Amino acid sequence: MSKPIYELMCGDCLSELRSEFGAGEVDLIVTSPPYADNRKSTYPGIKPEEYVEWFLHRADQFYRVLNKRGTFILNIKERVQHGERGTYVMELVQRLRNRGWFFTEEWIWHKTNSFPGKWPNRFRDAWEHIYQFNKSKDFSMFQDSVKVPIGDWAKTRMKKLSATDRVRDESKVESGFGKRVANWEGRKMVYPDNVLYFATVCENTGHSAAFPEELPAFFIKLFTRKGDTVLDPFMGSGTTVAAALKLERRAVGIDTERKYITSTRNRLKTEGLI
């Protein structure tokens, strides 16, 4: 009997992966973990000084369950503390590398609608890190699946549209996006670069972390094929899971909070994915 198309697991990914997954079962991990701060009101924050160790233990499990040719995509950003930008992410990346991860690339996610505000000593923060780790130099990559219309001065807009439309187009949900697709069909298509443009999600998802579906969709298309398994060990509102199902990949989402399991299941039903 074949594996289920999706699984939503409630618990700490450290123990869930250890007990429920064998080695090499996952083809792609895409996640945006809780950041190191103390915003306990929305999500159990981990203090910066404890963050690296906390994360490394879980990353060891990611490594174990990841396929030899698989990819681990980590979206994260340092917060400002006492006027300084934190450096724990830099420490984390080096530690991951020392533990055996192959540090292939750092992508930049430019958030075109970053949070507004004005301060005497800094401008608005409009970007986040996206680190790409592998198990070796030889990993699966399907570059043709993420081509974008050739750049002009509307490049950013088109890039976003292309990601959105392709997801919807390939999904089971018909949303009347055919016309927009036509806008860039027939245009010359080129490979993107390592700077991605996506707006954050403003609508109320029931989760504080607005993670646009285009973002996981981009990496799912780039690093997996239909039927492959995609894991988000810090699922949150379930955006990665939804994107994976729309693209006909198997999806596994893990979260410590029961409410996110419930809301994600509702979301998948609403979108007609399950």
Next chain:
Amino acid sequence: MSKPIYELMCGDCLSELRSEFGAGEVDLIVTSPPYADNRKSTYPGIKPEEYVEWFLHRADQFYRVLNKRGTFILNIKERVQHGERGTYVMELVQRLRNRGWFFTEEWIWHKTNSFPGKWPNRFRDAWEHIYQFNKSKDFSMFQDSVKVPIGDWAKTRMKKLSATDRVRDESKVESGFGKRVANWEGRKMVYPDNVLYFATVCENTGHSAAFPEELPAFFIKLFTRKGDTVLDPFMGSGTTVAAALKLERRAVGIDTERKYITSTRNRLKTEGLI
């Protein structure tokens, strides 16, 4: 007698600063140092494993000559070695912080026309780090001097134009950019964010890693006033010096290579700056 408006010094910035500059004489340092690699054909490369120590000794001098309210802007990017992105820059940032530098912010420079190319396991590299260090939380910042037109579909283009035009507009050199300035005059101006868009310089500057004049110009306007002193300890083709002079700041450029001293002086003459 007042200080000269500009100085071009041939030598290692370590010794030049130590012997020729007193504490706190510089208001802004903007530099793009030689990267850690072995491209000895154009610039004396420093091996990755020696790079951090090599840089830290020079950074100590930067700290000494920098004004209490001054800023140090460091543009740098890791190279790919054996398929992996290097981590020595992350180590450098942490070490600088441990030496007393206040790590205020990391900006992203998106190179809109990055070098084309295709590799089986990565896309084009289209961005570089720009680290902002200070001596404390209290530093000079003149945010109104770098406002940009409010965003619309042409946001990125306008942002780039604004930076270019303002530099030219305030310079001694009239270049017929008045019409472009008019394009965004009367529009609502907003503060930029920490992602900058500048096209790379393709013209032959005689230097391997020329950054666009808009880049130092942006930070010179943001962190200094007319008459302040701007230093580039790894001058190269002299872009920072040229931008500083156009904006009526004092400029100091240091380089180990005699040929760059010569070519920069010629450049400044050609541009009518000296």
Next chain:
DNA sequence: TAGCAACTTGAATCTACCG
């Protein structure tokens, strides 16, 4: 149906103020 305007909101950060 297209186009425009008003309205809403989002992993922000700083200063001020309290206990």
Next chain:
DNA sequence: CCGGTAGATTCAAGTTGCT
């Protein structure tokens, strides 16, 4: 002095609703 909270500031994208 440290830690926590409330208020002010500000921009882009999406949504709604009207002509």
